[in-house]
Amino acid sequence: xxxxxxxxxxxxxxxxxxxxxxxxxxxxxxxxxxxxxxxxxxxxxxxxxxxxxxxxxxxxxxxxxxxxxxxxxxxxxxxxxxxxxxxxxxxxxxxxxxxxxxxxxxxxxxxxxxxxxxxxxxxxxxxxxxxxxxxxxxxxxxxxxxxxxxxxxxxxxxxxxxxxxxxxxxxxxxxxxxxxxxxxxxxxxxxxxxxxxxxxxxxxxxxxxxxxxxxxxxxxxxxxxxxxxxxxxxxxxxxxxxxxxxxxxxxxxxxxxxxxxxxxxxxxxxxxxxxxxxxxxxxxxxxxxxxxxxxxxxxxxxxxxxxxxxxxxxxxxxxxxxxxxxxxxxxxxxxxxxxxxxxxxxxxxxxxxxxxxxxxxxxxxxxxxxxxxxxxxxxxxxxxxxxxxxxxxxxxxxxxxxxxxxxxxxxxxxxxxxxxxxxx
Amino acid sequence: xxxxxxxxxxxxxxxxxxxxxxxxxxxxxxxxxxxxxxxxxxxxxxxxxxxxxxxxxxxxxxxxxxxxxxxxxxxxxxxxxxxxxxxxxxxxxxxxxxxxxxxxxxxxxxxxxxxxxxxxxxxxxxxxxxxxxxxxxxxxxxxxxxxxxxxxxxxxxxxxxxxxxxxxxxxxxxxxxxxxxxxxxxxxxxxxxxxxxxxxxxxxxxxxxxxxxxxxxxxxxxxxxxxxxxxxxxxxxxxxxxxxxxxxxxxxxxxxxxxxxxxxxxxxxxxxxxxxxxxxxxxxxxxxxxxxxxxxxxxxxxxxxxxxxxxxxxxxxxxxxxxxxxxxxxxxxxxxxxxxxxxxxxxxxxxxxxxxxxxxxxxxxxxxxxxxxxxxxxxxxxxxxxxxxxxxxxxxxxxxxxxxxxxxxxxxxxxxxxxxxxxx
Numbered sequence: 017x018x019x020x021x022x023x024x025x026x027x028x029x030x031x032x033x034x035x036x037x038x039x040x041x042x043x044x045x046x047x048x049x050x051x052x053x054x055x056x057x058x059x060x061x062x063x064x065x066x067x068x069x070x071x072x073x074x075x076x077x078x079x080x081x082x083x084x085x086x087x088x089x090x091x092x093x094x095x096x097x098x099x100x101x102x103x104x105x106x107x108x109x110x111x112x113x114x115x116x117x118x119x120x121x122x123x124x125x126x127x128x129x130x131x132x133x134x135x136x137x138x139x140x141x142x143x144x145x146x147x148x149x150x151x152x153x154x155x156x157x158x159x160x161x162x163x164x165x166x167x168x169x170x171x172x173x174x175x176x177x178x179x180x181x182x183x184x185x186x187x188x189x190x191x192x193x194x195x196x197x198x199x200x201x202x203x204x205x206x207x208x209x210x211x212x213x214x215x216x217x218x219x220x221x222x223x224x225x226x227x228x229x230x231x232x233x234x235x236x237x238x239x240x241x242x243x244x245x246x247x248x249x250x251x252x253x254x255x256x257x258x259x260x261x262x263x264x265x266x267x268x269x270x271x272x273x274x275x276x277x278x279x280x281x282x283x284x285x286x287x288x289x290x291x292x293x294x295x296x297x298x299x300x301x302x303x304x305x306x307x308x309x310x311x312x313x314x315x316x317x318x319x320x321x322x323x324x325x326x327x328x329x330x331x332x333x334x335x336x337x338x339x340x341x342x343x344x345x346x347x348x349x350x351x352x353x354x355x356x357x358x359x360x361x362x363x364x365x366x367x368x369x370x371x372x373x374x375x376x377x378x379x380x381x382x383x384x385x386x387x388x389x390x391x392x393x394x395x396x397x398x399x400x401x402x403x404x405x406x407x408x409x410x411x412x413x414x415x416x417x418x419x420x421x422x423x424x425x426x427x428x429x430x431x432x433x434x435x436x437x438x439x440x
Numbered sequence: 441x442x443x444x445x446x447x448x449x450x451x452x453x454x455x456x457x458x459x460x461x462x463x464x465x466x467x468x469x470x471x472x473x474x475x476x477x478x479x480x481x482x483x484x485x486x487x488x489x490x491x492x493x494x495x496x497x498x499x500x501x502x503x504x505x506x507x508x509x510x511x512x513x514x515x516x517x518x519x520x521x522x523x524x525x526x527x528x529x530x531x532x533x534x535x536x537x538x539x540x541x542x543x544x545x546x547x548x549x550x551x552x553x554x555x556x557x558x559x560x561x562x563x564x565x566x567x568x569x570x571x572x573x574x575x576x577x578x579x580x581x582x583x584x585x586x587x588x589x590x591x592x593x594x595x596x597x598x599x600x601x602x603x604x605x606x607x608x609x610x611x612x613x614x615x616x617x618x619x620x621x622x623x624x625x626x627x628x629x630x631x632x633x634x635x636x637x638x639x640x641x642x643x644x645x646x647x648x649x650x651x652x653x654x655x656x657x658x659x660x661x662x663x664x665x666x667x668x669x670x671x672x673x674x675x676x677x678x679x680x681x682x683x684x685x686x687x688x689x690x691x692x693x694x695x696x697x698x699x700x701x702x703x704x705x706x707x708x709x710x711x712x713x714x715x716x717x718x719x720x721x722x723x724x725x726x727x728x729x730x731x732x733x734x735x736x737x738x739x740x741x742x743x744x745x746x747x748x749x750x751x752x753x754x755x756x757x758x759x760x761x762x763x764x765x766x767x768x769x770x771x772x773x774x775x776x777x778x779x780x781x782x783x784x785x786x787x788x789x790x791x792x793x794x795x796x797x798x799x800x801x802x803x804x805x806x807x808x809x810x811x812x813x814x815x816x817x818x819x820x821x822x823x824x825x826x827x828x829x830x831x832x833x834x835x836x837x838x839x840x841x842x843x844x845x846x847x848x849x850x851x852x853x854x855x856x857x858x859x860x861x862x863x864x
Contacts, residue, residue, distance in 0.1 A: 026648060029476045031467030032620070032659055033650050036458060038481075043455030052453045053488065057462075057479040064477060088632040088649050089639065127633050168828075226457050235456055290721075290742070296728025297714075297721030300742040304720025307796055307829055315748035318714070318724040318740035320733070324782065328739065328752070358748065372731055405731055 017186050019045065020054040020076045022068055024083035024093050028057040037082055037165050044174045049188025060084055060092050066100035069160075078159045078182065085150075085164055087128040093162070098136040101155055105134040110141060111149055142177040143169075150177065159185065191243035193250040197234045197257055198267040200418050201432030204232050210260045218249050223257075229407065230414040231266065231273075263425075264432060266418055273417050274302045280424040281312035281362070288420070289360035290316035291329055291350040293341065293367040294384060299413045314360045319350070329353030342367050342379055348396050351387035363389035364416045368399075370408045384412045386431070388419050395419075395429040400436040441610055443469065444478040444500045446492055448507035448517050452481040461589050465504055468598045473614045474606055484514050490524035497582045502606065504585045506594070509574075511552040517586070522560040525579055529558040534565060535573055566601040567593075576605065583609065615667035617674040621658045621681055622691040624842050625856030628656050634684045642673050647681075653831065654838040655690065655697075687849075688856060690842055697841050698726045704848040705736035705786075712844070713784035714740035715753055715774040717765065717791040718808060723837045738784045743774070753777035766791050766803055772820045775811035787813035788840045792823075794832045807860070808836045812843050812853070819843075819853040824860040 021041055027033040035057065042052045053076070058064040072079045084093030098105045112133040119126050132149075135141070139151040142161070150163040150173045159181070163173050199207060204225045211234075215223050220240040226233045236257060238250040258265065266273040281288060290299050290313075300316035303309055317328045322341055325331040331349045339345045347367050355363030368384025375381035380400070387396040397419075401411040415433040422428055445465055451457040459481065466476045477500070482488040489508075496503045508517030522529045536557040543550050556573075559565075563575040566585070574587040574597045583605070587597050623631060628649045635658075639647050644664040650657040660681060662674040682689065690697040705712060714723050724740035727733055741752045746765055749755040755773045763769040771791050779787030792808025799805035804824070811820040821843075825835040839857040846852055 026646070027650050027659070028463075029466055029479060030470040030661075031463040031465070031476075032470075032648065032657075033652075034458075034460060034463050039452075039455040039458050041455070042453055046454040046456075052455075053483065053485075054492075055453060055481040059477065061477075068478075087629055089636065090646075090648060126629065128629050224451055224456050226451070237454075292721075292724075294728075295725075296733070296737075297716075297724025297740055297742070298728075300716075300721025301719075301725045302721075304718075304722075304742070304744065305830065305833070309720070310744055313720075314745045315752065316721055316742035316744075317752070318721070318728070318742070320728065320740075321738045324739035327781070328741070357751070406729065409729075 017050055017077045017182065017188065018053045019050060019078040019080065020056070020072050021052055021080045022072060023055070023057050024060060024065060024081065026059045026090065029059045037167060037170055040167070040170065041080055041174060047192060047194050048179055049190045049192045050182055060090050062092065062096040062099060065093065065096040069097065069100055073156060073158045076158070078161070080161045080163060082163045082165050085162060087131050094135060101136065103137040106137050108133045108135050108141060143173055152181070190239050190241065191246040192237065192239050193246055194235060194237045195254055196269050197261060197265050199232045199234055199261055199264045200230060200266045200414055201264050202232065207232060207234055214253065214256055220246065221249055221253055230411045263422060266421065273414065273421060275306045277417055277421050277424070278306045278309055278312055280421065284424065286361040287312055287314050288362045288364065289314050289354045289358035291354040291363065291365040292316060292318050293320060294370040295366045295409050295413050296320065298409050299364065299366065299416060302413060302417065314358050317354060325350070342369055342383060342385060344385055344396050344398065347385035347387040348394055351389035351394055355389040361391055362420060364420060366412050366416055368408070368412060370405045372405060382408050384408065386412065386416050386419065388423065390423060397431055397435040399433060441474050441501045441606065441613065442477050443474060443502040443504065444480070444496050445476055445504045446496060447479070447481045448484060448489060448505065450483045450514065453483045461506055461591060461594055464591070465594065465598060471616065471618060472603055473616045475614070484508055484516050486516065486520040486523065489517065489520040493521065493524055497580060500582070502583045502585070504587060506587045506589050509586060509588055511555050518559060525560065527561040530561050532557045532559050532565060567597055574601065613665060614663050615670040616661065616663050617670055618659065618661045619678055620693050621685060621689050623656045623658055623685055623688045624654060624690045624838055625688050626656065631656060631658055631685070638677065638680055644670065645673055645677055654835045687846060690845065697838065697845060699730045701841055701845050702730045702733055702736055704845065708848065710785040711736055711738050712786050712788065713738050713778045713782035715778040715787065715789040716740060716742050717744060718794040719790045719833050719837050720744065722833050723788065723790065723840060726837060726841065738782050741778060749774070766793055766807060766809060768809055768820050768822060771809035771811040772818055775813035775818055779813040785815055786844060788844060790836050790840055792832070792836060794829045796829060806832050808832065810836065810840050810843065812847065814847060821855055821859040823857060
């Protein structure tokens, strides 16, 4: 069943806003066996909406339309659609009731919102929960799904409404299985070389390599008419990928490296504490983005100044003056300091030069020392990360988290990212 | 001059990869006065490429095509284009020479690369530097620009080749001026209501409202044939927007709230220190994303456990046991503690319940106390932020930074985000 997506909004064709929702919708459909053949972005322009929608209705078996459904004056989709399809706009009392209810709850009027209740004649409201409700319109036997752009609302519409209705219309002909492996420490081409044979070995199997800095997403997809055969090939492919990538896989699908580290710490009763300099809180932010992280995370310090390194971590003035704040020795004392002062089982410390300024010939921009203190010992490595300030910070935080993950699973002190040659 | 963009690749319509290059190209053109009216994503499918390209040639004055120009087997754009336009593929000796040169330099063959030298008859190579050279094909008087997808190569092609050639074909008829105001503390519809009159008052003036959580981007665009008139309307519109939004504007165009706070601190010689609980380092991460922030940022602490609040900030055990870690009193002691212990001029503290767990009837998920300690006094407010864990954290960090910005500019203790009704 071939469908297409139309996204409406001046901000999309002027490039002011990056649209992520179309990719999301396309992927949801793809993974459910429904192929999208075309995605079109057009502006808030009634003629463009008319032309694009009529061609789509002729060409495709279903159409998904997003954008321009909100309350502000540039939201003109409903009006343009009604006109293009020769239908009146009709006041939907269900939606109007929800708006009035929300106004009572907030004890203030919601100006402009009444507009959300005027839908093209024949529209069936898809999800009466939430105010920017999506709707379904069947025109010349082609289902047109109008969906709100807000990600959570869109996801709810896709899962609860669109997919079940598509399945009601026709079962997907293709079985599709897909899994994404998040990989850190190998480049896209290094991974590609590993899988050249695997990909050509089976019909319907494809492997995609998508950099998602600092990780690379490796996506395996198997499609076919025979669902048993698809499952077989998929199982074999995933097993091969797991064997070949091994320790470099930091998470699978929606999981994250930080959530994985959290689960490992919970399992062994460990508690983590952080001492950050050049990452400035990024490591803490990633760790505390995991719900329930208070069970395995005690504290972090962001010691940006030398004074704070002495006061919060007990770094000796001699170390700072002799070796500098960005050094093997300072990183070691930082990790030991935060572990000792917090009574945590594990201390991670990062100190480096994120740039753009501050580099020297001996310690160029991108030089970062990471230390991991465990109950057994403290390991320290020097790294040289490429790229912008943002990239250096992201690579440093990822390397530190991944190092702890590797230690907790494999009991090893070898980091996933290759250290710089001279480590002291 | 109306143009459109076609992006080719299976990964785009299956939603596996987020395409950012089309937005970039569209924005480059838009800001140079060339309007893009449509962006289409299709798969690596000769029929789709043919259909989409022929329609575009009929409809538009120029077409930009990206994707599928590489050396691997799924790159079929050149072949499909040649067939669709009834042209042969011809070996381009200039490109072949470059490939052979690269092979000599690398001392290894580049398998598959020769394919890059086979271009549709009539193609004019746009940029002989670099191997994945773009090319121009003029078909039925419509220029078709074929561009590589790699961001740096694409940018070079746009700036050095595409824009000058479009200007050679026709000067942009339209003058365009555009500015984006980043707004925090007002909703999209609250802002829209303010500008209803302004937008309808002038031809060629449009205002867009794009939620970029936790901020709303308000983009003013003025287009017109008379560049003097455009500049006049643009100046008037920006002035009106600045007057109406006033203190709610946190940054303009590429600037950020955190960079703005940094400049204000530098100007008054102030130094900042942070004490974070529920934001877990997010505030520190934003502050230290600004290059040179070490000049005005001293330290941060992420006090997740009660123990760490006592040890790192000197919060009294009585305060914690009597009022709890998420309270007016704890926030106050956190801000005072970090300011006193660091000798910084300003202390910002955040403590709250980001969720999804941990809420109570008195302090539901989203309850956050923020305190700002200045040389004069310490102000504390209770907020109730809506949404997911991620949203609560983002709103809390933004509110704290914005509060300091408002204090530094306007000498006020009134935050931009509306506090919850009961503040103690």
